[in-house]
Amino acid sequence: MPRADDPGAPIAARGTSGAARAAAAGDRRAGEPATADTLATVSPLVTAPRRKASGAPSVAPRTGGAFVRITIDQAFAVALAAALALLVFTTRGGNMLAPSTRAQIAAVALGAIGAIALVLAGATGRAWGAGTFVCFASVVALTAISISWSVQPDNSWQAADQALSYLAVFAAAGVLARIAPDRWPGVAGAVAIVSAAIAGYALLEKVLIASLDAGDPYGRLLGLFGYWNATGLIAALGLPACLWAGARREGGRASHALAVPAIGVLVAVIVLSYSRGSVAAAAIGVGLWFALVPLRLRAALVLALGCAGGGAIALWALHTHPLSADYEPMAAKITAGHHFGIVLLVVLAIQTIAGFAAAVAMRRAQIGERLRRRIGTTLIVLVALVPVAGIGALASSSRGLPGEVSHIWQTVTDPNAVVNNSAGRLENLGSTRARYWSEAITVGEHALLKGVGAGGFRTARARYANDSLPVDAHGYLPETFADLGLIGIALNLALLAAWCIAAGRTVGVRNRLRAPAGREAEHAGMLTLLAVAITFGVSSAVDWTWLVPGTAVPALICAGWLAGRGPLTQTIGRLQRRRRLSASPGAGFAVTAVAALALLAAWVVWQPLRSQDALAAAEVQSASSPATAIADARAAQADDPLSYEPLLILSAIFRSAGDPDAARRQLARAVALQPGNYVPWFALGEYDLQARRPRSALNEIEHGLALDPSSSEGQSDLAQARAES
Numbered sequence: 269m270p271r272a273d274d275p276g277a278p279i280a281a282r283g284t285s286g287a288a289r290a291a292a293a294g295d296r297r298a299g300e301p302a303t304a305d306t307l308a309t310v311s312p313l314v315t316a317p318r319r320k321a322s323g324a325p326s327v328a329p330r331t332g333g334a335f336v337r338i339t340i341d342q343a344f345a346v347a348l349a350a351a352l353a354l355l356v357f358t359t360r361g362g363n364m365l366a367p368s369t370r371a372q373i374a375a376v377a378l379g380a381i382g383a384i385a386l387v388l389a390g391a392t393g394r395a396w397g398a399g400t401f402v403c404f405a406s407v408v409a410l411t412a413i414s415i416s417w418s419v420q421p422d423n424s425w426q427a428a429d430q431a432l433s434y435l436a437v438f439a440a441a442g443v444l445a446r447i448a449p450d451r452w453p454g455v456a457g458a459v460a461i462v463s464a465a466i467a468g469y470a471l472l473e474k475v476l477i478a479s480l481d482a483g484d485p486y487g488r489l490l491g492l493f494g495y496w497n498a499t500g501l502i503a504a505l506g507l508p509a510c511l512w513a514g515a516r517r518e519g520g521r522a523s524h525a526l527a528v529p530a531i532g533v534l535v536a537v538i539v540l541s542y543s544r545g546s547v548a549a550a551a552i553g554v555g556l557w558f559a560l561v562p563l564r565l566r567a568a569l570v571l572a573l574g575c576a577g578g579g580a581i582a583l584w585a586l587h588t589h590p591l592s593a594d595y596e597p598m599a600a601k602i603t604a605g606h607h608f609g610i611v612l613l614v615v616l617a618i619q620t621i622a623g624f625a626a627a628v629a630m631r632r633a634q635i636g637e638r639l640r641r642r643i644g645t646t647l648i649v650l651v652a653l654v655p656v657a658g659i660g661a662l663a664s665s666s667r668g669l670p671g672e673v674s675h676i677w678q679t680v681t682d683p684n685a686v687v688n689n690s691a692g693r694l695e696n697l698g699s700t701r702a703r704y705w706s707e708a709i710t711v712g713e714h715a716l717l718k719g720v721g722a723g724g725f726r727t728a729r730a731r732y733a734n735d736s737l738p739v740d741a742h743g744y745l746p747e748t749f750a751d752l753g754l755i756g757i758a759l760n761l762a763l764l765a766a767w768c769i770a771a772g773r774t775v776g777v778r779n780r781l782r783a784p785a786g787r788e789a790e791h792a793g794m795l796t797l798l799a800v801a802i803t804f805g806v807s808s809a810v811d812w813t814w815l816v817p818g819t820a821v822p823a824l825i826c827a828g829w830l831a832g833r834g835p836l837t838q839t840i841g842r843l844q845r846r847r848r849l850s851a852s853p854g855a856g857f858a859v860t861a862v863a864a865l866a867l868l869a870a871w872v873v874w875q876p877l878r879s880q881d882a883l884a885a886a887e888v889q890s891a892s893s894p895a896t897a898i899a900d901a902r903a904a905q906a907d908d909p910l911s912y913e914p915l916l917i918l919s920a921i922f923r924s925a926g927d928p929d930a931a932r933r934q935l936a937r938a939v940a941l942q943p944g945n946y947v948p949w950f951a952l953g954e955y956d957l958q959a960r961r962p963r964s965a966l967n968e969i970e971h972g973l974a975l976d977p978s979s980s981e982g983q984s985d986l987a988q989a990r991a992e993s
Contacts, residue, residue, distance in 0.1 A: 344454035349461035356818035372433035379436025380866030382443035396834030418721020419944035427722035442832025463506025475609035500546025508799035514570035528623030531574025539582035553803030708746035719753035879908030946975035962992035
């Protein structure tokens, strides 16, 4: 009778040392086949069966080989998780230029290193994922080209920099999957580690609010990102990875046990972030994982224990007013936070004990094939009954099923919906997304083919909105349509199709998602990476989390690995160690070209930051040393010739120095640089109004109001200009 964690194919115990055989025999019942679980001590998060050069599974080596292999996987997972955590800590919400620029340069360097490694080391097999890379590169190229017609080209420059860095991360992951495919457990393990760590820090902010988050007046979890939805998303990304870590047959007891409290932390953060998009993304990601990965019974136990603890944590916080409400007194928050810390420690301790008990049970329990099928069928039926019950509840309401569906649709698409930041938003279907999406569609319709330029929606929306807030469209497709038009939509759909084909090839869509013989563990890992990537895609469809590097990069790594890995039946990653650089005349040129392009790209990415630093220096020196300030402002304008901000600073400096003609020339240059942006027009109009040129000011202010009709200052200046003309 097979065990619950038996992979289905016994692995011969011969070839192991006597001590290993004795240890294996002591950990299993008499008469049971030795499995990968009993032949090696497995790390808490990462382990994969060793493969032969031919791609067939192999037994553990006789002496110490398994330990060395496991240590490499552990080191890779921890190193990658540390790098991702550092990315989150430094870039936060992605709206700070300095840390984002450094991260982008690091990503470009990483992509270049991967390309050089691929050229020098080489690997057998086809270049899987090359088509996806080309499609991704075409999207990046369009983003950069859009600078030429953008309403705010400096924003487009920075958008192109970010897109280039994302491409570099995607490509580096694909290259690593090609030259070191056995390191896949490190990727899934890193996602599990970093998501649990960042989510745990978010909860710690509630415990130590005076030290970590004293300036936050809201009850929602902001976390390191300073953005609720990103905090909820990082937790959602970790759920499939933690399910894999807790349910996989190759994992050790520590992996199974620690997955339970990790899931508890993730579930609590998703709920306490009050992020409906994260809830939807988590539900779809977890549902997809259960639908595809054949570890359902084990994972169901891990998920149930994790959700029980996470639900308890969330319920306690939601029913503690100082933690869940906005604008509460700090003293009350501090006291409630300390109590919350005690609750966290107790719940997580109980979950850890329960996790270890579940790990022991999963290893020792014997479940017959018939009972296994019955339990699986019961779980599927219970899940299927959820939507049936929902439909029944809608049908029994006073509006009836058609009326309820119509009401829900009207609520979701109402552009005037107002939702506060309380926990009640989790039950409210309305949001401001309908308004932003409508505005994005309107902006795109007025620039149908090529849009208003990457990053231009924030500026262009002011013409059609009731405010000029610098917000994004809260959806990748609506914003892409506004920024890059139908061309951008077409290229992005081509990228999506290419990636789906590449990822489908890796997980075996043509083989009905069945794992190749000897590849069961890796197949489950690839499906886990797929669930992580799709979770991120769902969130990006209803939010602007793709602009947050800390949430986008883990998903890009998973997506890039899937694209570059290729079919699991194919042998890749056998490095051509005997290949010399001199043996391939084109290799030296390729390495030089990659290095040169990487240096050029890094220099381009760096320029906006150099401009910002010079501009800050000019503002500091403007009062004490006008000549130095002028030099700094001109340096800022030279570093970023697409930005109007250095010209506004120059105008202010010249005006203070008593040179009004030079001051006005700078404002005129700003208008000529960005004629589709209302800010330079208003600045020039206000200057002419103060310089007693009401007729000129009237024309300029009218241009500004045409681009931003809701500006109260513009309306006031217009009235003054009309009165003085």
